[in-house]
Amino acid sequence: MSGRRTLIAGGTxxxxxATTPTDVLVEDERVVALLAPGTExxxxxxxxxxxxxxLPGGVDVHTHMEMPFGxxxxxxxxxxxxxxxxxxxxxxxxxxxxxxxxxxVERALETWHTKAAGNCAIDYGFHMILGGVDEDSLKAMDSLxxxxxxxxxxxxxAYPGVFYxxxxxxxxxxxxxxxxxxxIMMHAENGIAIDVLVQQALAAGDTDPVYHGxxxxxELEAEAVNRAIxxxxxxxxxxxxxxxxxxxxxxERIAAxxxxxxxxxxxxxxxxxxxxxxxxxxxxxxxxxxxxxSTPLRSKHERHAADxxxxxxxxxxxxxxxxxCPFCFNDQKQLGLGDFSKIPNGMGGVExxxxxxxxxxxxxxxxxxxxxxxxxxxxxxxxxxxxxxxSVAPGxxxxxxxxxxxxxxxxxxxxxxxxxxxxxxxGFELTGGVRTVMSRGRVIVDRGTYSxxxxxxxxxxRGLSQYLR
Ligand code: DUC
Ligand code: ZN
Ligand code: ZN
Numbered sequence: 431m432s433g434r435r436t437l438i439a440g441g442t443x444x445x446x447x448a449t450t451p452t453d454v455l456v457e458d459e460r461v462v463a464l465l466a467p468g469t470e471x472x473x474x475x476x477x478x479x480x481x482x483x484x485l486p487g488g489v490d491v492h493t494h495m496e497m498p499f500g501x502x503x504x505x506x507x508x509x510x511x512x513x514x515x516x517x518x519x520x521x522x523x524x525x526x527x528x529x530x531x532x533x534x535v536e537r538a539l540e541t542w543h544t545k546a547a548g549n550c551a552i553d554y555g556f557h558m559i560l561g562g563v564d565e566d567s568l569k570a571m572d573s574l575x576x577x578x579x580x581x582x583x584x585x586x587x588a589y590p591g592v593f594y595x596x597x598x599x600x601x602x603x604x605x606x607x608x609x610x611x612x613x614i615m616m617h618a619e620n621g622i623a624i625d626v627l628v629q630q631a632l633a634a635g636d637t638d639p640v641y642h643g644x645x646x647x648x649e650l651e652a653e654a655v656n657r658a659i660x661x662x663x664x665x666x667x668x669x670x671x672x673x674x675x676x677x678x679x680x681x682e683r684i685a686a687x688x689x690x691x692x693x694x695x696x697x698x699x700x701x702x703x704x705x706x707x708x709x710x711x712x713x714x715x716x717x718x719x720x721x722x723x724s725t726p727l728r729s730k731h732e733r734h735a736a737d738x739x740x741x742x743x744x745x746x747x748x749x750x751x752x753x754x755c756p757f758c759f760n761d762q763k764q765l766g767l768g769d770f771s772k773i774p775n776g777m778g779g780v781e782x783x784x785x786x787x788x789x790x791x792x793x794x795x796x797x798x799x800x801x802x803x804x805x806x807x808x809x810x811x812x813x814x815x816x817x818x819x820x821s822v823a824p825g826x827x828x829x830x831x832x833x834x835x836x837x838x839x840x841x842x843x844x845x846x847x848x849x850x851x852x853x854x855x856x857g858f859e860l861t862g863g864v865r866t867v868m869s870r871g872r873v874i875v876d877r878g879t880y881s882x883x884x885x886x887x888x889x890x891x892r893g894l895s896q897y898l899r
Contacts, residue, residue, distance in 0.1 A: 441479025487521025531562030550887025579891025
């Protein structure tokens with residue numbers, strides 16, 4: 431340790447609970463003191479944050495870098511994806527290891543460690559997708575929790591024949607999680623019913639991208655959420671975290687269960703807050719393929735987006751993640767030309783989450799503290815990384831964003847850093863912008879210039895959820 435000190439002075443510290451003018455002293459990789467503004471102190475470097483917010487670096491707990499999916503592979507590597515995240519003020523991601531039926535969980539984990547190690551600009555952790563729940567993978571859950579720093583497992587109620595788990599498999603994995611303390615993350619859509627609707631649409635010649643959404647109705651998201659909640663209850667109160675909630679009906683079910691005090695939690699993603707089935711997925715020609723993700727975008731003629739913003743205010747939605755899973759329009763999305771069911775599901779967003787949710791603050795939909803809470807502090811707590819991550823306090827990692835609330839951010843594929851040939855948010859003009867990003871005490875982005883390295887990002891071993899009640 432060199433004892434190198436950096437003072438971030440003149441800014442307004444925004445935490446999940448307060449907004450206070452505060453100077454922040456960093457020594458090496460950690461925050462060591464919060465100081466009254468103007469406190470005289472010796473430091474090797476002084477960063478002027480006058481007029482800016484100072485906040486804990488964003489924590490995006492739902493990304494898929496270089497994930498094999500839909501006959502292709504997500505187009506961001508750990509290198510390009512974590513660099514893009516850094517540009518957008520995200521300093522930790524939690525990515526998904528993929529285990530498919532018949533594969534050994536520990537081998538899948540090794541593969542993901544190999545992909546990520548030495549390639550990340552920022553720190554990263556892993557969840558485990560269990561594509562095959564059997565005796566071996568159930569056993570592996572215990573050892574991942576106890577020894578590997580992996581405390582969350584994603585199951586799919588969608589994608590029969592790919593990642594799908596039936597109710598018996600889900601119940602067994604949940605029982606195991608109840609015993610070892612892990613959180614079950616659920617892709618809640620009734621995939622068996624969806625597949626019937628998909629086949630019927632294709633048989634009727636309805637092949638355009640918009641049918642991706644029309645064959646995944648909100649009721650089938652709500653039904654699956656309901657079933658997941660029931661199974662978690664039967665399994666003894668397993669911590670349940672519903673990923674990428676997009677429908678009012680699904681949120682309603684989550685909110686109702688939360689009033690009972692159950693450990694049921696949920697996230698949404700910026701695409702569901704801003705994009706719609708008609709204007710985006712239903713765009714003319716094949717353009718809508720850019721917006722094919724699951725759960726799908728919902729109708730603008732219903733209340734979904736307004737309800738999701740409200741859910742963020744009330745904490746029925748605890749987290750905003752991105753489900754960053756980009757596929758290029760050329761060659762990748764185009765696999766689904768003439769057959770919407772072959773469009774790889776997903777879009778890129780890791781770079782713009784902080785700005786898009788901050789726009790909710792500007793628009794009066796969310797408080798400043800709630801922005802930090804949903805994008806940084808709660809995700810860190812939900813997945814066992816707090817207060818090392820998600821906090822600017824003595825002892826925390828110095829993962830810090832200096833955010834200029836008066837800047838303008840214009841989103842475009844021409845200027846973004848994600849390795850994808852379009853932006854789902856093309857042309858968005860947002861108030862506010864990331865000025866400086868520090869990861870473990872090191873400035874990696876400043877005024878649009880990247881100074882990080884791929885050897886910097888470290889694997890974060892996570893503990894159990896710290897958000898249970
Ligand atoms: N679900 C995800 O969480 N990510 C990509 C695709 C999907 O269906
Ligand atoms: Zn999913
Ligand atoms: Zn995902």
